[in-house]
Amino acid sequence: MTDQAIMPVPTEALDTQGAIDWLKDKYPEAVQDDTRQGYGGVVVDRSQLTKIAHAIRDDLGYDYLSSATAVDYLGISDHIEMVYHAYRTAGGPPLVFKAQTPRENAEIPSVVSVWPGADFQEREAYDLFGIQFSGHPNLKRILLWEGFDGHPMRKDWQEAYYEEEHKPFESRWPKGWVRRAEELNVFGKNVRYPADLDLSRLTDVSEDSLYKGMGLGVDVQEIVQEGEHIKTDRLIVNMGPHHPSTHGVFRMIAELDGETIEALEPVMGYLHRNHEKIGERNAWLMNIPFTDRLDYISSMGNNMGYVQAVEKLLAQGARYTPPTYRAEVIRVLMVELTRIVNHLWAIGFLLNDLGAFFTPALYAIAEREKVLDFFEATAGSRMMCNYMRFQGVAKDLPERIHSTAVTVNDKVRDYNTMEFLTELINERLPRSIDELDHFLTESEIIKTRAMGVGILPPEMAIAYSAAGPLLRASNVPYDVRRAEPYSIYPELDFDVCVRPNGDVYDRYLIRLDEMRESVRILKQVLQRLEATHGEDIFSGNKAIYMPRVPVGESYGRVENPKGELGFYCVSEGDPKGPQNPWRYHVRAPSFINLTPLGVMCKGHKVADVVVILGSIDIVLGETDR
């Protein structure tokens, strides 16, 4: 632990309101309460943001920056706002602070010097909102390419397939006639060119700027020239976006000295699917199936995070009733099953990255099929479950699990659901976990390859906003389920797993630990499932499909298998008008966990990069959104 982590925090006893009062006392001109209806936290004068951020971290002890994102209030107050959610690693609610800037020449000081974890998040805000972060060490586009026209998350930026402001659209079949979005565009494609398109510029400049501005301090050209004078070869090596071990369309640019990594920078955006822009046009309910496609290995967890964020907003209204007990039990059942599936997958494919091609993965994901059978029987889909709803879940568990395939063999899958679950949780999953443990943990090859590789010290893990297994393997016992409990977790008996070394091996071990804890939770959930059999899964009289969401903001976060998944939602506007989020932001653990990748890889060999990346366990749907 460094000075920063053990620094005495004089005001640690302060709750959030106490912290806000302290800030207002100390900086009376620069800090104001956010008095808008439904909002919380403070608004900070942007000229003093860095100074105040230092005070928030050092004096008030909010050492963990969970989320930093921008909102465009065009037509409401005509400014762009950066919203920061800072937490204490000791637990407790967040301190929310905001900095506002005019829409023209938007500029906000960077807080990367305070929380390095803001690095990628600020780059994303620059990319999508066009905010200049003064003092940012490497400000360039992250999800889109250099040279892209405009900043698409601004409210006045219109898409090529732009049809209407919000969903549901008036009609895609006006008066019974089909209208395809392509037909509105002369190019017949989803493209939009600026009116002053310079045809002489029809060459791809995105790559050049990527290498030049990647903060390596060297130019590609210079290396070639230098190579004649220096004995070691210094190369720039490009891995991805098509690479078998990057877990998707992820790309890394590494500068090598011999085989040693001198610097490494992740390049992403190859799966940027405009989740947030689409989310702003959807009605609230329509975003649930989209959240499935964020972290597509653990879709139930994403559902949970989103419904929690929206329920927080709904709770400010009059007609809200919290989900029933059985609904919460089912949610936890689904989420913990998802966690096991995800970790099985992560371990299997970590072994793939270690060179044990596909055999361990086949063993690891064998039991996954059983869990997916259960998901399919309950929610209707193997992967994209779209299962949770506001104030409840979509369906109760079925009495029996049938095969969905209509074949002569449809007796192959026909179980009583509770018996199936009991066998799965008490026998099959523990057996599978023990099997992995037995074959892998003591393996000499794994120990040699994984121990001492990619070490992330605890103070760095906190500073870089690492989350989930990555954070806990670095000896920081921070788990949202305990730090800011939600759902029925307070009444469940489980431990927060933690490992001391912060290397790849510990990240492997902590996934085994967490799976065992999940099994422990699931056993308690089974008892509660039986006790609540037949009770309502929706609170209130019926399922609310199109809720009237009160004006305000909310930040809901859950402990997803890959880390802390947060949803920042803003509801603005006419309660009688279209009901869609004004802002819908995803704090994606896979995205933010990549911030320390370059630091972790430095000094290791090329082959280790793949392993370190595998141990972070990213999924590109969530990284790029």
Add this chain to the structure above:
Amino acid sequence: MSTLDLRELHDTEFPVPADMQNNVAITSLSKIYNWSRRSSLWPMLFGLACCAIEMIATAASRYDFSRFGMEVMRGSPRQSDLMIVSGTVTKKMVVPIVRLYNQMPEPKYVMAMGACASGGGPFKEGYNVVSGIDQYVPVDVYVPGCPPTPQALMYGLISLQKKFDGESLANLDDVPWYGVGPSDAVPIPVLGPDIIDPRQAELIRQQAMLAAQGLPFGRRELPAVAVPQPAVAPVEEKPAIAAASTETAEEIDPEKAARLAKREAALARKRAAKAAAEGNEG
């Protein structure tokens, strides 16, 4: 791996005595080419998004597509026969995809797996999403689903095998790679202010000229949708629609305009016929 059954290869046109059918097969060159190709189809190890997870599940022990001779997934496009485009194709990613496609040796096949690769899927409206990989490279099989189940993917692969069976060396439309000279590479898109398909350069140039003259550029409103009127004067309606659609579209792209006009005319005929039928009934 299945053992070689010669009866599978045998062409029934040529008689072989029954007792020799296990040892002798007479067949056409096309058939033996197709048979060998379908029996060792090597897909590229290439995952884009969610569908890739189901693709892996299909390769895993429960579904196991090695039963069809497809288990050898290659990381390099130079060793692959089939590119399974498994997931959302973004504008940033379509550039490497086209490059990978060009690097694959012929004969090569493309499968669009899932809604996104087939037509943009749920993300179609997104500013960074390509509405289907078929806008850039030719696709042989589309597999619907979001994501398709392993069963659906396997059905797609079997459909592709059936496509092989129908190919004939005598017909160069079927197998262009046996023609003279190499096939043309697909031009690689350029990431400019938005993605630019070199094949559309002329159209983009025309549009840029329009913009320079201060004329409406890019976005175009469709001619108003004609609502079927209850049989008042269908004859007057017909030329009006056709004229309107050609007027707006002709300055843009004559080919497209002609297509639009043709379609509008067909629609008008249909409406007229319907109106007449309704009139008769009334």
